[in-house]
Amino acid sequence: MMIDIVSPGTYTYGSLVLGGVLRDRGHDIKITSKLQSRGGTVLLSLFSTLQLLDPEIRQFVAARQNVYVGGPVGLCPEMVLGELDARAVVTGEGEDIIADLVESGPHGLPGVAFRQKGRIEKSPPRPIKSLDHVLPFIPDDLCRQNIRGANVYIETHRGCLGSCSFCQVPRFFGRSIRSRSIENIVAEVREMKRRGISRVAISGGTGSLFGYRNKVNREAFVQMLRSLSLILGKRNLSVPDMRVDLVDETVLQAVRDYTIGWVFFGLESGSDAMLKAMRKGVTVEDNRKAIELARSLGVKVGGSFIVGYPGESREDFEETMRFAEEAMLDDIFVSIAEPIPGTPLASQILQMPSEELPLYQEHRGEYKALKLTEAEARCFELMLHGDSCKPVPRATSNEQYDAYLCEAKGQGRDIKRVMTLLQKYREFLL
Ligand code: SF4
Numbered sequence: 304m305m306i307d308i309v310s311p312g313t314y315t316y317g318s319l320v321l322g323g324v325l326r327d328r329g330h331d332i333k334i335t336s337k338l339q340s341r342g343g344t345v346l347l348s349l350f351s352t353l354q355l356l357d358p359e360i361r362q363f364v365a366a367r368q369n370v371y372v373g374g375p376v377g378l379c380p381e382m383v384l385g386e387l388d389a390r391a392v393v394t395g396e397g398e399d400i401i402a403d404l405v406e407s408g409p410h411g412l413p414g415v416a417f418r419q420k421g422r423i424e425k426s427p428p429r430p431i432k433s434l435d436h437v438l439p440f441i442p443d444d445l446c447r448q449n450i451r452g453a454n455v456y457i458e459t460h461r462g463c464l465g466s467c468s469f470c471q472v473p474r475f476f477g478r479s480i481r482s483r484s485i486e487n488i489v490a491e492v493r494e495m496k497r498r499g500i501s502r503v504a505i506s507g508g509t510g511s512l513f514g515y516r517n518k519v520n521r522e523a524f525v526q527m528l529r530s531l532s533l534i535l536g537k538r539n540l541s542v543p544d545m546r547v548d549l550v551d552e553t554v555l556q557a558v559r560d561y562t563i564g565w566v567f568f569g570l571e572s573g574s575d576a577m578l579k580a581m582r583k584g585v586t587v588e589d590n591r592k593a594i595e596l597a598r599s600l601g602v603k604v605g606g607s608f609i610v611g612y613p614g615e616s617r618e619d620f621e622e623t624m625r626f627a628e629e630a631m632l633d634d635i636f637v638s639i640a641e642p643i644p645g646t647p648l649a650s651q652i653l654q655m656p657s658e659e660l661p662l663y664q665e666h667r668g669e670y671k672a673l674k675l676t677e678a679e680a681r682c683f684e685l686m687l688h689g690d691s692c693k694p695v696p697r698a699t700s701n702e703q704y705d706a707y708l709c710e711a712k713g714q715g716r717d718i719k720r721v722m723t724l725l726q727k728y729r730e731f732l733l
Pocket residue numbers: 463464465466467470471472473507508509546569
């Protein structure tokens with residue numbers, strides 16, 4: 304069967320894995336990051352809610368009969384099927400059902416949703432039995448992809464122990480940890496290297512949960528990094544995302560010795576009240592200690608922050624600014640709180656009057672002339688502040704100033720578009 308896997312803009316890891324499963328089943332597979340197909344069945348891999356509103360993606364789906372959609376958007380299949388004229392949506396992990404789905408259709412399969420006689424039929428997803436999988440399908444141009452410095456993000460495990468209110472990971476993959484075997488990961492990375500992929504990053508919410516069995520399995524984590532580093536070289540391997548309460552000396556030394564030597568902590572806020580509201584499960588003090596530990600071991604520390612969270616006061620935000628100043632992070636990344644479908648944050652925001660959300664409040668402070676909302680202004684201000692709080696502070700150039708402003712405005716605009724979409728499917732998201 305001729306099957307095109309379309310992963311618009313970026314090759315998602317899931318699209319490569321499903322390509323491998325279908326290739327080994329004997330199908331004629333082509334995978335592309337462009338909106339094009341050869342006329343057969345199409346698997347469309349989406350990674351963001353906004354893609355549902357992309358006119359080109361909508362047109363692409365509308366012009367074809369046999370399009371199946373997958374990705375985290377599957378957490379709200381009513382929204383996907385309401386926006387895209389797709390044959391079915393995969394609502395959970397796709398590896399075990401994808402071949403049956405494309406060969407025989409969605410009827411009777413777990414973890415799919417589809418329209419039938421004007422109604423949406425859906426069945427609960429079933430977690431896959433083993434995460435070890437066949438070699439992924441590797442497109443020739445994957446080696447030219449650049450996602451935050453890596454050609455590709457691979458998965459070593461799924462699930463997260465955390466229950467952060469804004470995050471899809473525990474909702475999509477669950478809160479128990481399932482890991483691949485090191486042999487399976489090594490075989491994949493060897494094949495990637497052979498195909499010209501030089502830089503690999505490890506995704507999966509929190510890297511140090513690899514091999515987790517009732518406690519952090521440091522030996523497994525270290526062995527996995529050491530094995531991959533031997534193949535790729537430490538300059539080409541990164542394991543950026545870490546929870547501050549799941550690192551210790553051994554974990555951080557492995558990051559230093561076998562990867563590019565950076566961690567990216569999800570710090571989110573400098574206010575304990577906000578960390579609690581986000582159900583982060585850690586305190587500002589925990590964040591501080593993890594940063595100090597990493598730095599003392601020679602690991603560079605980046606941190607991500609969320610601003611404009613429901614209930615975030617100006618004082619909370621000032622605490623975040625002070626925290627960033629004290630922490631002197633090597634890099635910071637700022638996001639406006641985004642209601643990702645399927646998360647507690649999305650249902651919370653949908654139940655609040657919009658005037659109570661910083662996303663819709665007019666900013667009347669220092670940046671009033673820039674006509675920003677309060678959430679955009681905080682995003683902009685913290686990005687600017689990040690430059691002056693680095694270990695070696697840098698003056699923000701005019702170009703960088705404009706880029707930060709553009710980024711803050713763009714985030715605000717995009718999240719408002721997502722909010723409008725979510726309002727339309729409110730009944731399925733509460
Ligand atoms: S620790 Fe990270 S991956 Fe886990 S729930 Fe929180 S944000 Fe998501």
